[in-house]
Amino acid sequence: MSTEFDRRVRDLHEAPFDLDSVRGKAVRIRRKRRVGAAVAGLAAAAVVLPVALLAANGQADEGRVVPAATQPTEAVDPTPPAPEAEPPADALYLEGDQLHLVDGSVTQLPSAASTYTNAVVQGEGRIVAFRRNDDGSQQAVDVIEDGQVVDSYPTEASMVVGDSGVVAFVTRGGEVRAIWESGTSVLAEDYRFWTPVAVTGGPACDDEDCQVYLRSERTAEPPVAINGTGAATPQSDVVSVLDATDDGLVSTVVDTGRFEYCSNLFDKGRPVLEQCDYRLDELSPDGRYALGTDIQSDGIGPGVLYIVDLDGAVVATFDPGDAYMNTYEWLDDQTIITTVYDFTTARWSVQTMDLDGTIETIAGPAKGGGTDPSTSPAFYVVG
Numbered sequence: 001m002s003t004e005f006d007r008r009v010r011d012l013h014e015a016p017f018d019l020d021s022v023r024g025k026a027v028r029i030r031r032k033r034r035v036g037a038a039v040a041g042l043a044a045a046a047v048v049l050p051v052a053l054l055a056a057n058g059q060a061d062e063g064r065v066v067p068a069a070t071q072p073t074e075a076v077d078p079t080p081p082a083p084e085a086e087p088p089a090d091a092l093y094l095e096g097d098q099l100h101l102v103d104g105s106v107t108q109l110p111s112a113a114s115t116y117t118n119a120v121v122q123g124e125g126r127i128v129a130f131r132r133n134d135d136g137s138q139q140a141v142d143v144i145e146d147g148q149v150v151d152s153y154p155t156e157a158s159m160v161v162g163d164s165g166v167v168a169f170v171t172r173g174g175e176v177r178a179i180w181e182s183g184t185s186v187l188a189e190d191y192r193f194w195t196p197v198a199v200t201g202g203p204a205c206d207d208e209d210c211q212v213y214l215r216s217e218r219t220a221e222p223p224v225a226i227n228g229t230g231a232a233t234p235q236s237d238v239v240s241v242l243d244a245t246d247d248g249l250v251s252t253v254v255d256t257g258r259f260e261y262c263s264n265l266f267d268k269g270r271p272v273l274e275q276c277d278y279r280l281d282e283l284s285p286d287g288r289y290a291l292g293t294d295i296q297s298d299g300i301g302p303g304v305l306y307i308v309d310l311d312g313a314v315v316a317t318f319d320p321g322d323a324y325m326n327t328y329e330w331l332d333d334q335t336i337i338t339t340v341y342d343f344t345t346a347r348w349s350v351q352t353m354d355l356d357g358t359i360e361t362i363a364g365p366a367k368g369g370g371t372d373p374s375t376s377p378a379f380y381v382v383g
Contacts (some may be wrong), residue, residue, distance in 0.1 A: 019098040019301040076123045091119050091127075093337070093350050093363065099127065100363070114138070117327075117380045120161045128167045130159045130224055141169050143179065150260040153177065157195040157217070161383050163246060164202025168212040169235035170194050176212060176226055178205035181238040187226050199245040201228065213241040213250075238264075242281050251280040263295060265310065275312045286333040287313065289355070300375070301326050303336065307355060316357045324374075327381040339379045341368070 083188035089103035097109040099119050109116055109129060119129035125146045132139035141159050143151040159169035167179045174192035178185050178199070185206055188366030194214040210228035213235070223235040235241055238252035239261065248268040253261055262276035273280075279349075289309055293302035302325050305318040320340050327336035336351045342365070348379030349364030365377055 025108045038089065081260070088121050088124050090250040091121050091382045093339070094119060094333075094382055095378065097361065099382075101128070108147065110142075110144060110147065114140075118158060118161070119168060119382050120165055121164055122167075122179070125282070126181070128179055130155075130157070130169075132158075138161045141167070141179075146180070156193060159195045160199050162202055162210075166199050166202040166205050166210065168196045168199040170196060170214070175212065178228070179211065180204050185228065186232050187212060187228065188232060194224075197241050198250075200244050200246045200248075204228070204244075209246075213244055215240050242279070243290075245283050245285065245287045245307050247287050249283055251283055251290060253279070255274065261295065263292070265290065271312055273312055275308075276347075277312075278306055279309055280308065282328065282330055282336075284333050288333070291328060291330060291336055300324055301341075305336065305353075307336065307353075314356055316353060318351075318353045320351070326377050329383045337362075337381050339377055339381050341374050341377070343374065346373055348373075350379045350381065 004354055017309065026146065047101060053181045054368055056343040082170070089101040089105065090332055092100045092102045094100070094116050097111055097113075097116060099106065099107045099109055099116075101121070107127065108129070109119070112198050114131040114133050116129050116131045122128055127144040128146060129142050131142060131286050139155055139158070141153045141155055141182045142149045153169065154172040155169050156172055157166050157170060161167055165181065168176070168187075170191050172192070173187045174190050174194075176188040176191050176194075176196075178187055180203055181252055183204060183206070188206070191214060194216050196214055198213040199205070201207070204210070205212070205228045208231070211225045212227075213223060213225050215223045223241045225233045225235060227233075227242075233249075235252070238254050240255065241255040242251040242263070244250045249272070250266045252264050254264050256262055256276070260276060262274065263278060263280045264271060264275070265273040265280065277295055278290075279295050280290035280292045282291040284290070284361060290306050292308050294304065303319070303323065305325060305328060306314050307318075309315055318336065318338065320342065320344045323340050324343075326339045326341060328336060331337040331352055334355050335352050337350065340351050341347075342349070346367070347359050347365030348368055349366070351359055355357045366378040367380050369378040
């Protein structure tokens with residue numbers, strides 16, 4: 001997902017609210033990202049009972065019952081099979097160097113003179129996270145195992161995370177790299193000053209199903225999609241790609257040629273929604289909805305978020321009043337999650353909204369860092 005609104009964060013003073021209200025949503029996240037784990041069957045011990053047969057004519061012989069010959073039975077292990085391990089919980093939001101997970105637990109990231117603004121769990125004890133210095137002079141993608149950085153890749157821009165947990169980014173040397181739970185790969189080279197905006201496919205990124213979408217930050221070249229084999233496909237009909245799903249739904253910005261930009265949806269190259277009211281930044285994992293902002297919005301960040309269906313109708317509106325949103329994502333198929341700065345109270349919070357408009361605050365309010373807390377978030381939504 002795109003991470004265009006990354007900000008700095010430091011000097012946190014208040015603890016987040018309890019996460020009980022969001023743990024139900026966490027189950028859906030794990031189902032979304034890990035369709036894998038097989039269900040263990042119940043082991044039933046087969047017992048063969050010997051059957052008594054009567055002698056030749058079926059009657060008792062001299063008061064004795066003659067047993068029939070019994071069939072040999074297979075040995076049965078009485079120990080039930082061990083249940084499969086529960087996959088590690090997915091990341092929810094960052095608070096300084098603490099990564100809050102959807103099950104309510106907190107993982108401490110390595111302390112550094114940098115701020116972590118995005119992270120994903122890629123297996124037991126393994127996290128891939130993006131960090132940058134407060135002055136923006138240095139940024140990198142870190143691979144963290146058991147609390148220690150084992151690999152670090154300097155970058156020019158942030159990383160993106162797919163629904164399967166695949167991470168994609170561009171190194172400072174121009175390599176387009178993907179990292180997943182069991183491997184990593186350089187998909188292409190000579191893409192310095194390009195920014196990743198979306199990644200689809202997985203759980204690995206070594207085939208044609210995995211697609212990394214990039215936009216150029218220095219030229220007017222159209223965005224490009226690079227698959228896991230390294231093949232590049234220019235997206236020549238659009239100005240920018242905003243997001244994409246594993247099923248081939250792509251959110252874009254197009255130039256109408258009438259001094260107007262619109263945000264359209266394409267399904268495997270076929271237009272499915274053409275509209276110019278909202279910028280459709282984030283697609284729900286199931287591809288049924290888009291999370292949008294006003295098409296003409298600019299400045300520090302959007303003040304209103306809209307959930308839009310594939311007909312262009314607004315399903316729900318998130319409007320916190322005198323506030324703006326710094327980072328926002330889909331928590332699952334039916335819920336969005338966002339960081340909110342309230343100008344009245346000068347405090348940050350993490351809030352969720354369902355399709356029916358129900359809003360919950362799951363963390364905060366908390367102060368931001370720096371001389372201007374409105375540009376130094378206390379929290380970052382990850383993904």
